[in-house]
Amino acid sequence: MTKIAILGANGRLGRVVARAFIDAGYDVRAITRSGKVPAELKGATAMAGDALNREALIRATQGVDIIFNGLNPIYTDWGKCLPMAENVMAACHANGALHLFPGTVYNYGSPMPAVITEDTPFHPTTEKGRIRTAMEDLFRSEAEAGRVRTILLRAGDFFGGTGSGSWFDLVVAAKLNKGIYTAPGPVGLVHEWAYLPDFAKAFVGLAANLDRLGAYEALNFPGHPVTDLQIKAASEKALGRPLKMTSMPWWVLRAGSPFVAMWREIVSMSYLRFEPHQLASARLAGIIGEIPHTPLDQAVAQALKDIGVATVNGISKAA
Numbered sequence: 001m002t003k004i005a006i007l008g009a010n011g012r013l014g015r016v017v018a019r020a021f022i023d024a025g026y027d028v029r030a031i032t033r034s035g036k037v038p039a040e041l042k043g044a045t046a047m048a049g050d051a052l053n054r055e056a057l058i059r060a061t062q063g064v065d066i067i068f069n070g071l072n073p074i075y076t077d078w079g080k081c082l083p084m085a086e087n088v089m090a091a092c093h094a095n096g097a098l099h100l101f102p103g104t105v106y107n108y109g110s111p112m113p114a115v116i117t118e119d120t121p122f123h124p125t126t127e128k129g130r131i132r133t134a135m136e137d138l139f140r141s142e143a144e145a146g147r148v149r150t151i152l153l154r155a156g157d158f159f160g161g162t163g164s165g166s167w168f169d170l171v172v173a174a175k176l177n178k179g180i181y182t183a184p185g186p187v188g189l190v191h192e193w194a195y196l197p198d199f200a201k202a203f204v205g206l207a208a209n210l211d212r213l214g215a216y217e218a219l220n221f222p223g224h225p226v227t228d229l230q231i232k233a234a235s236e237k238a239l240g241r242p243l244k245m246t247s248m249p250w251w252v253l254r255a256g257s258p259f260v261a262m263w264r265e266i267v268s269m270s271y272l273r274f275e276p277h278q279l280a281s282a283r284l285a286g287i288i289g290e291i292p293h294t295p296l297d298q299a300v301a302q303a304l305k306d307i308g309v310a311t312v313n314g315i316s317k318a319a
Contacts, residue, residue, distance in 0.1 A: 003027040004207070005061045005097070007051060007088065008070035009037050009044070012163035013102060013196060017068055018044055020200035021207075031060050040162065051084040057091045066207060067092050068100045074165075075265040078131055085135045092148040098210065100203055101139065103154035103218060105192065105279070106132045110271040116154075116192075116279050118220055126268050136218065143216035151206050152218040155199050156192025156225075156279060160303040168193075169307045171248055172231065176309050181235060181243040183228040185273030192278045193231075194223035195299040198292035205288030212287045219287070224296055225278030231300060238301035240312035248273075 004021050008014040009030035018041050022028050028044040030037040035048030049060025051071050061067055069088050073080045092099045108116060109125030124130045142148040159168035171184050185191070202221055206213065228245075236243050250270060257264040285291050294302075301311050 001025070001027045002066065002207070003029065003064040004066040004068060005029040005031055005064040006044070006068045006070060007031050007049075007057075008072065009041065009046075010034075011070055011072060012161045012165060013072070013158060013199075014068075014070035015040060015163065016161040016196040017070060017200045017203055020197070020204050021068075024204045024208075026207075029061070029064060031057075038162075051087055052080065054087045054090050057087050058094045061091045061095050061097065064095060064097050066098045066100060067095075068203065070102065074262075075128075076261045078128060078265075081131050082134060082138070085138055089138065089142050089148050093142070097148075098207075099139065099148055099150040100207065101150060101152045102199070102203075103136065103152045104132055105154065105156060105272070105277060106269070107136065108277075110275060112271065112275040112277040114276055114278070116220065116277060118218060118281060118283060125271075128265075128269060140216050146215070149215050150217070151210075151213055152216075153199070153202060153206065153221050153284075154218065154279065155194035155221040156223055156277075158194055158196050158199070160196040160299060160306060162306050164307070168303060172228075173235070173304060173307060173309055175246075176235060176239065176243065176304070179241070179243055181228070181232045181245050182248055183232075183245060184248045185228070187228040187232075187245060187247075189274070190225050190227055190276040190278055191273070192223060192225050194221060195294050195303070197302075198223065198294055198299075201292040202284070202288060205292075209287050219284050220279040220281040221284065222279050222281055222291065223293075224299065226296060230296065234297045234300035235304065237297055238304050238311040239309070 004026050006018040010032045022043040030044040031049040037046045071084050106129040107122040109123040124133045139150040158166045253263045257267045
């Protein structure tokens with residue numbers, strides 16, 4: 001049985017990816033700093049491991065075939081990203097493990113390309129974009145040197161799964177129980193979203209088709225390139241009632257950003273909410289077959305249920 005270690009298994013992405021690999025029959029090791037994992041990861045082996053402690057991380061991942069790197073520090077703590085990435089590379093090298101990594105669209109900077117393909121060049125214009133680009137440069141160099149094989153799958157903003165910390169639950173759905181939909185940007189602007197259960201299944205598909213992949217691969221995951229008008233309509237269908245549309249008060253964040261570190265970091269990435277973009281892939285379907293894609297209405301309904309927003313009956317979990 002293939003053994004996979006999930007780093008960041010307490011996070012929203014890590015939980016969903018771990019569950020997908022458990023369901024697919026993998027021997028899953030869920031690694032967190034505390035060594036504790038949520039009940040929803042029944043079937044995984046919990047183990048403590050700090051990604052900032054190289055030797056501890058190597059020990060925690062000993063004997064695994066794959067390491068899924070779901071580590072993602074909070075926005076105000078991104079100085080940890082590269083040190084963590086270097087330690088993950090060391091753990092992969094020490095254990096001869098494949099590295100799976102979720103990429104972002106931060107690398108492309110502003111102005112954003114309207115359609116991002118696997119051949120679109122990076123042009124980071126923010127510190128976070130530069131950090132992400134440096135991480136991918138590290139992964140590529142390790143692969144080209146024959147030390148660590150990396151398969152990267154790039155996605156847009158996450159929705160779906162339990163936990164908190166996404167634009168979907170912190171902004172879009174924050175006031176749905178009061179009948180208000182909050183748009184983070186222009187309501188008719190196309191924005192790339194990734195429904196996490198679909199994204200996780202795509203990683204499982206990649207792990208099952210490694211013979212079709214090289215030493216370093218950076219692939220796109222085409223998720224839901226949709227507008228706030230479309231998400232609002234899906235939310236109204238799930239809730240069974242109309243919603244009032246309101247806009248995120250960016251002027252408040254911009255005014256307060258010199259004084260509030262988190263607001264400053266959010267404002268630095270605000271261009272993503274005002275420039276249309278979507279991901280396209282010329283290769284993913286040829287590798288894994290049909291790309292997992294839950295219809296928007298169903299995905300939004302389940303995502304709302306995941307974060308505790310009551311929906312009308314008859315909505316079941318995505319297959």
